[in-house]
Amino acid sequence: xxxxxxxxxxxxxxxxxxFLHSGITGLVNAVYNQxxxxxxxxxxxxxAMTGHQEHPGTGISAQGIQTTAVSLEELVRGIGVKNxxxxxxxxxxxxxxxxxxxxxxNELSVIISRGACAVRAPKKINPRVIDVAxxxxxxxxxxxxxxxxxx
Numbered sequence: 001x002x003x004x005x006x007x008x009x010x011x012x013x014x015x016x017x018x019f020l021h022s023g024i025t026g027l028v029n030a031v032y033n034q035x036x037x038x039x040x041x042x043x044x045x046x047x048a049m050t051g052h053q054e055h056p057g058t059g060i061s062a063q064g065i066q067t068t069a070v071s072l073e074e075l076v077r078g079i080g081v082k083n084x085x086x087x088x089x090x091x092x093x094x095x096x097x098x099x100x101x102x103x104x105x106n107e108l109s110v111i112i113s114r115g116a117c118a119v120r121a122p123k124k125i126n127p128r129v130i131d132v133a134x135x136x137x138x139x140x141x142x143x144x145x146x147x148x149x150x151x
Contacts, residue, residue: 002035007065008102009038016043016093022077031080038102039110042089043072045119051058081110089115121137 002010014023019041030037044060054060061067076084083105085098095113102109 001084002037003033010035010039011038011099013040013042014059016041016045016072017053019072024075026112027057027076027081028079036106037108038099038105039108040099041072041076041110041112043112043114044069045114076110076112081108083107083109083110084112086112086114086143089113099130132143 011028019027023041027039029035030039043057046053046055054062054064057070057072073084073086075099083102085102087094087098095111098111102111
């Protein structure tokens with residue numbers, strides 16, 4: 001899109017499994033063609049969309065045997081990406097900062113957002129709930145940090 005003349009910053013989002021199975025070549029071409037885009041790799045350590053199978057980044061083969069895991073960081077750097085950030089997927093402040101910095105950059109950047117799949121992550125003992133008595137339907141509950149939420 002950037003090479004086709006889209007004037008706004010281009011952000012591509014891809015999961016870790018899809019990146020390893022079919023996204024690497026796109027990043028290779030982006031580096032080769034000096035694209036000024038941001039690629040965000042959502043690394044949850046599983047192939048969630050098809051049932052949580054292992055993939056080359058997990059270190060477990062299709063036969064369930066322990067093997068060498070592909071390091072996304074080493075792979076991305078090996079392709080030639082210089083602007084690489086690895087961020088905890090649940091640290092919203094750090095994630096926002098990484099995205100803002102990458103969008104401000106005039107070079108190709110990759111952000112690896114790493115965190116457990118929400119389906120596999122342990123459930124909180126005291127989940128947040130909305131106190132409907134003080135909710136004013138401001139819509140903030142769609143963002144993290146809703147004022148009327150409590151534990």
